[in-house]
Amino acid sequence: MKIAILSRKSTLYSTRRLRQACTQRGHEVKVIDYLRCYMDITSKKPVIRYGERDLTNEFDALIPRVGASHTFYGTAVVRQFEMMGVFAANSSEGISCSRDKLRALQLLAHEGVGMPVTAFAHSMKDVNGIIKAVGGAPLVIKMLEGTQGIGVVLAETHKAAQSVIEAFMGMDANFLVQEFIHEAGGADIRALVVGDEVVAAMQRQAPEGEFRSNLHRGGSATEIELTDEERQTAVHAAKVMGLGVAGVDLLRSERGPLVLEVNSSPGLEGIEKSSKIDVADHVVAFIERAVEAKQ
């Protein structure tokens, strides 16, 4: 097969590993900077160009690695390839869906995927209302644009919750308010879903005195064995988002696994190193099966 990896940089760990896996499994592979793809969307036959090159009939399959800051353009490029009949490991729909965090959580909840009790509001008049909706303090407040744990705040008292929520509202920031899962103990689980199964998992543990387990906040990754329920929850969440490849973040709670979010371009470095599993190989094998089933 001819496979395109849509990525801004061929030197990134995940991009490198995916490229290696394609080659090792006997495929031709090219890394394409999706921000340099341009398209004629008006012609009857979709066209996609990359500098001087016409990519229109070049590839059988696509591995999108669209960065969070380029969702809009990146998904347009993926959509253009899809309209040319190219199989995408993650569809443009799936990527868009998971990137809109609020919408994603609403869909997951609707499909019965467990998650911390989550609420959002717009008006200052409803501050006490949303605090009550999630069961009162302690609670977690998250800015929707945040990443790597930045913009995630633990408010331990009602007063603290009120003032942080009012401050976010005053800045016109988009945020949600969430029940604090105390028993997670500063740890979360990343489950890497490929197709219908969890192929690798890791636990991330926050350092002493911190509740956020993000590796960028000093968290540490270790191997972990998931329960059947955790596996099923992760696979179900990826399915609801419509993603073939997904990093599903879970908390362990007294009422079972709770999903925090679903990532469409999960990083491979932390998880491959801590689990010692060749995740990239699983991704390419999944693409082979999907393309074969389509023919």
Ligand SMILES: Nc1ncnc2c1ncn2[C@@H]1O[C@H](COP(=O)(O)OP(=O)(O)OP(=O)(O)O)[C@@H](O)[C@H]1O
């Ligand atoms: N409701 C919660 N109860 C307990 N701990 C939580 C809760 N929500 C988040 N955490 C902890 O805080 C960390 C960061 O939260 P979250 O993953 O939601 O935001 P983020 O990492 O900034 O966003 P992104 O994953 O998109 O980069 C989680 O990994 C988890 O350890």
Ligand SMILES: [Mg+2]
């Ligand atoms: Mg996170």
Ligand SMILES: [Mg+2]
């Ligand atoms: Mg994330």
